[in-house]
Amino acid sequence: MREFSVPENIKILKNEPLSRHSSIKTGGPAAAAAFPKTIQALIHLVRLANERGVRYLVSGNATNLLFDDRGFDGLVIFTGGLRGVTWSAGGVTADCGVSLTALARDAAAHGLSGLEFAYGIPGTVGGAVYMNAGAYGSEIADILLSSDYLRGDDVLTRGYCAHEFTYRSSIYRKTGDIVIRAVFTLFPGDPAEIRARAKTYMNARREKQPLEYPNAGSIFKRPPGAYAGALIEEAGLKGLRQGGAEVSEKHAGFIVNRGGATTEDVLRLMETVREAVFKKTGILLEPEVIRVPY
Ligand SMILES: Cc1cc2nc3c(=O)[nH]c(=O)nc-3n(C[C@H](O)[C@H](O)[C@H](O)COP(=O)(O)OP(=O)(O)OC[C@H]3O[C@@H](n4cnc5c(N)ncnc54)[C@H](O)[C@@H]3O)c2cc1C
Incomplete structure (x- = not known):
């Protein structure tokens, strides 16, 4: 990422591990992560990034994102400080x-x-x-x-x-x-x-979702006329693991990080699940989580 300086009142962290910020706790470092506290600061950051040709991504709480294990070669702007x-x-x-x-x-x-x-x-x-x-x-x-x-x-x-x-x-x-x-x-x-x-x-x-483990919410969208979780459960995939990632025992529509999972683990598990459900039902599940490329 090209260097660029920002006013001192905008918090910027370099090489910031995205696993610290994503709800599923995966993802490598962002070249830079910014935490604006005012709308003006957000606008300023975006203008600077555009002027300097720096790639950027805006994220809220990163509860629907899968960051690449290599991280993000650019600036991730977290909006959580904008609370008016x-x-x-x-x-x-x-x-x-x-x-x-x-x-x-x-x-x-x-x-x-x-x-x-x-x-x-x-x-x-x-x-x-x-x-x-x-x-x-x-x-x-x-x-x-x-x-x-x-x-x-x-x-x-x-x-x-x-x-x-x-x-x-x-x-x-x-x-x-x-x-x-x-x-x-x-x-x-x-x-x-x-x-x-x-x-x-x-x-x-609280009763149905595996909130005790890091996760990114429903991994797949609800297919027309069915529920992804039910299809995955009926395919016998509850508890299936890939590295540290697991199809939740509590709710099969969630993949949880049982410790040390990587985004690659999650993606591989998603692929296995998609194939198995497709073979059994002819329904191709579509990801709800958004993958953020390096
Ligand atoms: C335990 C759990 C339960 C969940 N339950 C639900 C549920 O019931 N229903 C549901 O719909 N979702 C659910 N989710 C998923 C998620 O919380 C939602 O999709 C939420 O709206 C994502 O908000 P975020 O701030 O975390 O966005 P992020 O994950 O940070 O970003 C998601 C996308 O939005 C974009 N984005 C974020 N902020 C902005 C902005 N200011 N301007 C433009 N683009 C922006 C990002 O670039 C990214 O593409 C759940 C997730 C978890 C972990």
Whole structure:
């Protein structure tokens, strides 16, 4: 990566192991990792990277990413320090680095309903808009009003219809623009009832998901008319291991890091699972996790 200096108030770490930041705890070092604390700093970093021809990737909490074992030959910008939130009677505007789970919890405290499904999704607002994150029959597309995004030096606004939301996807997957903040429409409700609904979802997660081991959430997308986890379980693959990676015994839709797993282990295990499920059912599972090349 070409050298470039940044203002002292932006934290930059060189040769930063990405396994420290990814939820599945795999991935080699990034040539540089930046942790902006303001939107201005984020815009500044992106401008510098563009000017110097430095390759960059924006990540929220890296809960849906598989970083290469060699790392990332460029700059990874982690948005977790961008946490501005403004509440109104009909919703909330949240910066891209805001934790979805924290936002869902605070929405309940504000007596606003609509984000309950997101309580327990460990990503950020930016990652959730990009992925159209969803659970328990709801998704970001149900509540998003608009988002502000960075293209070049300009911060532009995209209305709901222009997001082209589909299952676990949005226009951002095509354009690569950076989500700066998002506006969500929420509905007034009783705080205790909202909290209770959110808790029910969280309890279901704790009961069904292997949260005791590092993982990247559902490894495969839900195929039409079926559940990836059920197909994998029916193929007898629970507990299958490759190096330190294992098809979770608790929920076959998850691959967990049982200790010392590499991204290569995870990818190989995914391939074995795909082949086995395809042979048995004719269904080809499509990865939900995003692989980040070196
Ligand atoms: C235990 C567990 C449970 C999970 N449960 C669910 C679930 O129920 N439903 C669900 O949908 N997902 C779930 N996930 C997956 C993941 O949390 C979501 O996809 C989440 O939206 C990703 O957010 P993130 O901030 O971690 O994004 P990252 O993993 O950091 O990034 C994901 C993608 O978004 C892009 N991105 C991130 N921020 C921005 C930005 N500001 N602008 C533009 N692009 C950006 C990245 O470049 C990358 O391509 C789960 C994961 C785990 C580990």
